Amino acid sequence: MKFTASTSTILKQISALNGVISSNPTIPILENFLFEINAGILKITASDLQTSVISEISVEADSDGSIAIPAKMLADTLKNLPEQPVTFNVDMETYGVEISSDNGRYRLAGENAADFPAVPQLDRVDTLEVSSSVLADAIGYTLFAASNDDMKPAMNGLFFDANGEHANFVTSDSHRLIRYRREDLKVEMEASIIIHKKAVSLLKNIIPSEETEVMMEFNEQNAIFSFNNLKLICRLIDERFPDYENVIPLNNNNLVTLDRQQLLGCLKRIVIYANKTTNQVRFSIKENELIVSAEDVDFSNEAKENLYCEHEGEDLEIGFNAKFLIEMLNNIHSEKVTLKLSEPGMAGLIVPSEQLEDEDLLMLVMPIMLHNFNY
CATH class of the missing domain: 3.10.150.10 (DNA Polymerase III, subunit A, domain 2)
Known part of the structure; x- marks a missing residue:
């Protein structure tokens, strides 16, 4: 079996499939890409038994056939070749694969395609x-x-x-x-x-x-x-x-609206001084001011910042894991966010202040029991 395609074309396809390949597969054949040619269409499959990704491209081929080719060796070879046509010559008896480029030849040992696990076929979908x-x-x-x-x-x-x-x-x-x-x-x-x-x-x-x-x-x-x-x-x-x-509370009527980037930057600074096990920060909300603070008693570290906010509700003190909040805020894209809070022991909600008409994003985070400390 012999087929030809450009390095960039094949590399683009196997790059999309590469993430499926496990570093320690359950069976050795899964370290390979499965190449199957039928009527000039090359189908490339990667699998870890639980997930499979399949890509199809057109190639110049002299016959139909299939072969399993070592994934890492093939990807590394193509990454280091300039853009050019490459020809794959496959010996269907020995499963040897020779890749020919303008200025070189590369031989590697393939495997029998019949040993590659079959991709599930869905019925009643x-x-x-x-x-x-x-x-x-x-x-x-x-x-x-x-x-x-x-x-x-x-x-x-x-x-x-x-x-x-x-x-x-x-x-x-x-x-x-x-x-x-x-x-x-x-x-x-x-x-x-x-x-x-x-x-x-x-x-x-x-x-x-x-x-x-x-x-x-x-x-x-x-x-x-x-x-x-x-x-x-x-x-x-x-x-x-x-x-x-x-699980989602319906009566979180203590609302705190503020600039997302300001809160995110504040948390990234304050968490440096928090306990490394809990990453706990304290939110003290008083009128239109949010005081964010943290301390690590074991190392006598402490920090505090004040942020302006729009606040509707009673004064409140509540603790959160700053790492969780940072990750959540990093995955919101609006300029402002609203914290919907209730009591120190109840889950808090974070929602973007601006959302598209057809979407509704809600992020819930559980609080951390506060330890008494003051500045």
Whole structure:
């Protein structure tokens, strides 16, 4: 089998697939890309058994066939070649692969394509079309808060919860909960699936920057995201996501609105002086002033800053993990944010002050019990 394509064309495709390859795969064959040629179309597949990404491009080929090629060696070779046509000669008996360029030849040992695991085929699927920009926003707003705790598998991914009225994208790690709602994403059927965070992260990296439609197909076990010449297939998390709506407080009427960048900069400075285990900061809200303070008793470190805010409600003191707040504020894009608070022991909400008509972003963070300290 012999085929020819430009270095940039192949490199672009395998770069999109490279994130799937595990550094310690469960079976050795998964260290390879699967190359399959059929009627001049080269299909390249990478998989870790749970997630697979497939790309298709046109090539000049003399015959159909398939071969598994070592992923790292191929990627490193193409990265260091200038833009030019390269020819792949594959010996289907020995699985040897020779790559020929304008000024060199490179031989590597491939493997039998028959040993590469088959990609799941979905039966009885539900389908949904979503714009790439909406999907990218949903992932960008939520993915950072997915849990890393393997003891809570239901929280190890992005929960897609849709009905006839709207669609919610939700993540939580027990300390934070992010809900991104799209009113313009209506589906006829109800859908509740959990997509593993690795698959979501891969999807985030390969979604095109230019606007395009993403076809989403799913059943109880798997989901497929298709756009342009790429397809991502992933196994869903077979768990029940917690009842997140009941966690979101409805009576947080103590409102604090302030400049997001000012609060973010303040927290980045104050957390330097906080306890390194808890990262606790104290919010003291009095009239139109927010006092942010922290201390580390063990090292006699302390810091305090005053910020102007628009405040509706009673004076309040409440503690939070500054690292959580920083990460949440980094993933909000509006100029101002509103903190919706209630009592020192109740969850706080952070919402952008400006949102698009069809979107509703809500970030929940649990408080930390305050220790008494004063300046």
